[in-house]
Amino acid sequence: MTSSARSANPAVADDTVGMSYLNRTPQRLLTVYLPLGIFVIVLLFPFYWMTITALKPNAELNNFRDYNPFWPSSPTLQNIKYLLFETSYPGWLVNTMVVAIGSTILSLAASVFAAYAIERVRFPGSRWTGLAIFLAYLVPPSILFIPLAVMIFKFGIYDSKLALIFTYPTFLIPFCTWLLMGYFRSIPYELEECALVDGASRWQILTRIMLPLAVPGLISAGIFAFTLSWNEFIYALTFIQSSENKTVPVGVLTELVRGDVYEWGALMAGALLGSLPVVLLYSFFVDYYVSSMTGAVKE
Amino acid sequence: MVDAALTRAGATTASARTPLMQNKLFLGLLFMLPAALFLLVFLSYPLGLGVWLGFTDTRIGRAGIFVGLENYQLLWDDSIFWLSVFNTILYTVVASILKFALGLWLALLLNEHLPFKAFIRAIVLLPWVVPTVLSAIAFWWIYDAQFSILSWALMKIGLIDSPINFLGSPNNARATVIFTNVWRGIPFVAITLLAGLQTISPSLHEAATLDGATSWQRFRFITLPMLSPLIAVVMTFSVLFTFTDFQLIYVLTRGGPLNATHLMATLSFQRAIPGGQLGEGAAIAVAMVPFLLAAILFSYFGLQRRRWQQGGTDA
Numbered sequence: 001m002t003s004s005a006r007s008a009n010p011a012v013a014d015d016t017v018g019m020s021y022l023n024r025t026p027q028r029l030l031t032v033y034l035p036l037g038i039f040v041i042v043l044l045f046p047f048y049w050m051t052i053t054a055l056k057p058n059a060e061l062n063n064f065r066d067y068n069p070f071w072p073s074s075p076t077l078q079n080i081k082y083l084l085f086e087t088s089y090p091g092w093l094v095n096t097m098v099v100a101i102g103s104t105i106l107s108l109a110a111s112v113f114a115a116y117a118i119e120r121v122r123f124p125g126s127r128w129t130g131l132a133i134f135l136a137y138l139v140p141p142s143i144l145f146i147p148l149a150v151m152i153f154k155f156g157i158y159d160s161k162l163a164l165i166f167t168y169p170t171f172l173i174p175f176c177t178w179l180l181m182g183y184f185r186s187i188p189y190e191l192e193e194c195a196l197v198d199g200a201s202r203w204q205i206l207t208r209i210m211l212p213l214a215v216p217g218l219i220s221a222g223i224f225a226f227t228l229s230w231n232e233f234i235y236a237l238t239f240i241q242s243s244e245n246k247t248v249p250v251g252v253l254t255e256l257v258r259g260d261v262y263e264w265g266a267l268m269a270g271a272l273l274g275s276l277p278v279v280l281l282y283s284f285f286v287d288y289y290v291s292s293m294t295g296a297v298k299e
Numbered sequence: 300m301v302d303a304a305l306t307r308a309g310a311t312t313a314s315a316r317t318p319l320m321q322n323k324l325f326l327g328l329l330f331m332l333p334a335a336l337f338l339l340v341f342l343s344y345p346l347g348l349g350v351w352l353g354f355t356d357t358r359i360g361r362a363g364i365f366v367g368l369e370n371y372q373l374l375w376d377d378s379i380f381w382l383s384v385f386n387t388i389l390y391t392v393v394a395s396i397l398k399f400a401l402g403l404w405l406a407l408l409l410n411e412h413l414p415f416k417a418f419i420r421a422i423v424l425l426p427w428v429v430p431t432v433l434s435a436i437a438f439w440w441i442y443d444a445q446f447s448i449l450s451w452a453l454m455k456i457g458l459i460d461s462p463i464n465f466l467g468s469p470n471n472a473r474a475t476v477i478f479t480n481v482w483r484g485i486p487f488v489a490i491t492l493l494a495g496l497q498t499i500s501p502s503l504h505e506a507a508t509l510d511g512a513t514s515w516q517r518f519r520f521i522t523l524p525m526l527s528p529l530i531a532v533v534m535t536f537s538v539l540f541t542f543t544d545f546q547l548i549y550v551l552t553r554g555g556p557l558n559a560t561h562l563m564a565t566l567s568f569q570r571a572i573p574g575g576q577l578g579e580g581a582a583i584a585v586a587m588v589p590f591l592l593a594a595i596l597f598s599y600f601g602l603q604r605r606r607w608q609q610g611g612t613d614a
Binding site: 028040042046049053061106111113114122123124129133140143149166167169173177231233234238249252253264267268271286289290293294 | 328405421549550
């Protein structure tokens with residue numbers, strides 16, 4: 001096979017694992033490693049720049065002539081100290097955490113029941129309900145925030161964390177339900193039938209059989225929902241007024257920029273610390289993360 | 300109580316279907332209740348309310364009255380609105396094409412046999428994981444008019460003489476926000492397409508190679524057709540999120556300079572919240588819907604063709 005492939009096309013560039021032995025190293029260097037290197041550098045540079053800017057003392061920030069811009073010559077924690085002790089930043093972190101955890105728990109609870117009902121109870125109209133859930137996922141927040149703001153105001157929860165905890169599930173529930181439907185589908189029917197024959201109730205089947213088997217799905221949905229709530233911006237910007245109730249993305253953008261004075265060091269430190277929780281969570285659960293992202297698209 | 304009833308139903312009717320169906324409907328609705336309640340109150344109702352608000356002159360702090368199509372007539376004559384429509388379409392089309400091309404390329408690269416593959420795949424996804432607003436703030440500093448590191452580096456190499464005004468002039472600003480959007484969107488496209496690539500059996504490629512196919516032919520006639528259902532879904536999502544993007548623009552330019560980067564979403568926000576014209580803002584948001592539907596239908600059916608021809612069902 002090797003010889004016939006070579007004679008057919010000596011310069012075969014490859015995109016599969018199975019035949020990568022056909023490639024010679026110098027060519028691979030040019031067609032694979034070089035573009036991949038450029039991709040990685042471009043994709044990661046902003047984070048590198050964010051980090052070193054956060055560690056630079058103010059004198060070094062704008063002075064590219066006397067200091068090497070790509071490395072802090074005298075790294076300092078003053079930006080982070082300023083952020084933690086002289087601004088409301090710690091409060092924003094707590095708010096974001098509370099909102100993200102609250103809306104994630106709420107959404108997961110509602111989604112587990114919904115996904116089980118659609119996928120396994122198979123009530124009349126469950127197919128249509130599934131489709132409706134999918135369509136709900138396609139409704140973008142940018143066309144919902146104005147009417148939601150009006151409603152939030154009428155409910156009297158404007159400018160409170162509750163406003164966010166109640167509105168985030170609008171995009172979390174469809175996502176989690178869709179994801180969990182996929183997981184429930186992968187659990188064999190026979191297990192449920194056995195339990196039914198043994199006289200288990202639907203509730204027992206759900207809590208004793210389906211949920212333990214769907215734990216990976218629950219983890220995926222949970223961390224994904226947490227990340228989505230942590231990153232949410234337009235609702236938090238619209239529904240929250242007072243500084244002490246803001247979330248990290250909104251707080252950093254609206255409170256750390258005063259007039260024309262950009263405190264870049266503090267801004268970058270804020271961006272860095274605000275990204276850290278989701279990045280840590282991501283690094284612990286990379287596989288769950290990727291599977292939920294690709295799973296949600298593929299189903 | 301429900302438990303008891305269901306246990307009985309389950310035990311006695313495991314073979315007989317009809318009584319179970321009755322229970323299924325009741326049980327299904329019971330289980331759907333929390334999610335359905337939430338989505339009806341916070342999703343369906345606001346959708347309707349949004350359409351209604353578009354027909355009123357509601358302002359912040361004042362309930363509006365029905366004014367018919369007045370908001371839409373105003374928008375029809377509003378050059379800024381049409382500029383924002385143009386910007387949104389330009390932004391969506393250019394960014395989606397770039398995201399697709401570069402994302403597919405990155406996916407093909409990551410599908411190669413590489414050292415530290417899992418690690419590279421993990422860090423490549425970072426732009427997508429980090430909150431958009433926070434990475435956009437980093438970009439804001441990278442694009443600074445005076446102290447941009449990019450300008451500095453280019454000047455050092457000798458390619459340019461004076462700093463680039465990334466966000467200062469209309470066309471520069473457009474290119475810059477599109478680049479930033481592409482930067483953020485590539486990982487999503489690449490990682491999902493990579494998952495699709497991994498399901499393509501290597502034996503197909505081996506067979507094609509034996510038949511004398513070039514690498515381009517293998518890509519064109521094996522990889523692309525096998526991937527096309529997934530491409531349709533991924534690009535539909537990508538178009539949807541790009542079209543309704545708000546965060547990047549709000550952080551980087553707030554629609555400026557000279558409204559050159561105002562998208563429909565940012566214009567809607569600006570009119571409704573700082574401007575106080577909730578009715579007009581809602582009208583702009585409603586005006587997004589037909590464009591959005593057209594974009595989704597185009598990307599979904601345009602790219603899905605193959606699968607529909609084969610009589611497959613939609614996912």
